[in-house]
Amino acid sequence: MDYLRVAGGRVLRPDGRVERADVAVDRDEGTIRAVGPPDEVDDAVGATADETLDASDSLVIPGLVNAHTHVAMTLLRGYADDKPLDPWLREDIWPAEAELTPDDVEAGAALGAVEMIRSGTTAFADMYFETDRVADVVDRAGLRARLGHGVVTVGKDDADARADVEEGLAVARDLDGAADGRIRTAFMPHSLTTVGEEYLREGVAEAREADVPVHLHANETTDEVDPIVDERGERPIAYAESLDALGPDDFFAHGVHVDEGEVDRLAEAGTAVVHCPASNMKLASGMAPVQRLREAGVTVALGTDGAASNNDLDVFDEMRDAAMIGKLAADDASAVPAEAVVEMATAGGADALNLPGGRIEAGAAADLAVVGLDAPHLTPVHDPVSHLAYAARGGDVRHTVCDGEILMRDREVLTLDAEAVQERAAEAAADLVDRVDAAE
Ligand SMILES: CSC[C@H]1O[C@@H](n2cnc3c(O)ncnc32)[C@H](O)[C@@H]1O
Numbered sequence: 001m002d003y004l005r006v007a008g009g010r011v012l013r014p015d016g017r018v019e020r021a022d023v024a025v026d027r028d029e030g031t032i033r034a035v036g037p038p039d040e041v042d043d044a045v046g047a048t049a050d051e052t053l054d055a056s057d058s059l060v061i062p063g064l065v066n067a068h069t070h071v072a073m074t075l076l077r078g079y080a081d082d083k084p085l086d087p088w089l090r091e092d093i094w095p096a097e098a099e100l101t102p103d104d105v106e107a108g109a110a111l112g113a114v115e116m117i118r119s120g121t122t123a124f125a126d127m128y129f130e131t132d133r134v135a136d137v138v139d140r141a142g143l144r145a146r147l148g149h150g151v152v153t154v155g156k157d158d159a160d161a162r163a164d165v166e167e168g169l170a171v172a173r174d175l176d177g178a179a180d181g182r183i184r185t186a187f188m189p190h191s192l193t194t195v196g197e198e199y200l201r202e203g204v205a206e207a208r209e210a211d212v213p214v215h216l217h218a219n220e221t222t223d224e225v226d227p228i229v230d231e232r233g234e235r236p237i238a239y240a241e242s243l244d245a246l247g248p249d250d251f252f253a254h255g256v257h258v259d260e261g262e263v264d265r266l267a268e269a270g271t272a273v274v275h276c277p278a279s280n281m282k283l284a285s286g287m288a289p290v291q292r293l294r295e296a297g298v299t300v301a302l303g304t305d306g307a308a309s310n311n312d313l314d315v316f317d318e319m320r321d322a323a324m325i326g327k328l329a330a331d332d333a334s335a336v337p338a339e340a341v342v343e344m345a346t347a348g349g350a351d352a353l354n355l356p357g358g359r360i361e362a363g364a365a366a367d368l369a370v371v372g373l374d375a376p377h378l379t380p381v382h383d384p385v386s387h388l389a390y391a392a393r394g395g396d397v398r399h400t401v402c403d404g405e406i407l408m409r410d411r412e413v414l415t416l417d418a419e420a421v422q423e424r425a426a427e428a429a430a431d432l433v434d435r436v437d438a439a440e
């Protein structure tokens with residue numbers, strides 16, 4: 001076997017303990033072969049390493065999972081800020097997205113991929129347009145992803161609405177298993193208010209036939225929840241259930257305005273919630289009841305949402321924000337502690353997306369980030385898990401590994417030309433804004 005040894009560090013284990021250990025990676029299989037004391041790992045593998053990644057003064061953690069984003073929105077970072085969701089989308093974001101070309105989406109996705117690799121993220125879920133171009137970037141970057149075409153039917157005639165649903169289904173069917181299996185798909189209606197009932201009903205039924213999960217924005221703002229309650233006399237999670245969109249493999253972004261009954265239904269159904277604390281704060285959408293969701297047994301993951309409502313794709317920020325806002329929401333400083341947000345960003349994310357990874361143990365996918373612990377802002381190290389949640393940043397990640405492949409070594413991205421990607425994205429963003437201005 002082609003044996004990569006991650007050596008000399010401390011390792012975050014699935015039970016939350018941190019121990020001195022080396023990690024033996026089988027690069028042929030893309031899996032972790034053994035985790036153990038440095039003097040025992042080679043014996044466990046029965047070989048000496050073909051390559052070593054230095055993890056001294058560092059913590060080896062599962063690759064982080066960004067469980068809800070719109071990765072190509074890096075092109076719109078800082079384009080429109082300081083508005084609530086609805087006017088932000090209608091006045092600024094959707095007019096700009098109307099001018100996006102497939103090349104723009106690829107340029108923005110590549111920039112997002114570089115940003116994620118540089119901050120230790122190895123897997124993400126993406127809802128956007130031109131999904132084949134996003135998939136191409138994921139393939140080249142070496143990342144893992146669950147991808148979908150975001151379906152919107154409001155404002156479209158029946159033919160266009162049906163075509164969009166069909167595109168969502170075709171993407172889900174055709175791209176599943178791409179990039180040597182690192183790409184999985186989902187049917188992704190944008191939300192319960194931006195896709196009409198008959199399209200949701202038909203699309204979800206087809207998704208069940210195709211055996212792909214459903215991912216949508218749900219219970220994000222009161223402006224979205226209230227019309228559902230007023231018009232249907234039921235809350236969004238009950239509506240989703242009536243559409244057969246509340247399954248154990250489905251995952252909903254946000255879940256901010258969920259009542260007690262909805263929390264219990266999510267837990268019973270096994271539907272995961274992707275908490276996006278920075279986006280929820282920036283758009284003033286509200287505070288998700290994360291402590292309550294977790295206590296009820298809901299799988300909670302973390303997402304950055306798009307870079308236009310965050311404004312970065314750094315899951316370390318999300319961990320810190322989730323811990324902070326989780327305490328405020330529960331009015332309890334002991335709520336959503338460090339271990340909880342680290343679990344949400346790793347195993348919780350992998351479980352929500354039903355993707356490999358999220359745990360450092362023999363047999364698991366070799367998706368890893370090596371976080372340096374020797375920076376001034378991480379000194380002293382009383383508790384490495386506390387540092388992950390409250391003090392570390394994406395820039396502290398030294399190496400990133402996905403599916404056994406080194407994507408970043410000593411902060412150099414190996415799979416993409418980071419400088420060229422950045423230059424191309426800056427150009428694409430400038431041209432995009434020129435086109436938007438000309439169209440106004
Ligand atoms: C149809 S593709 C996805 C669609 O979602 C938009 N979007 C970005 N952030 C949010 C958010 O927080 N809530 C709802 N929709 C969002 C994005 O701009 C695309 O149009």
Ligand SMILES: [Zn+2]
Pocket residue numbers: 068069070217253305306
């Ligand atoms: Zn979103």
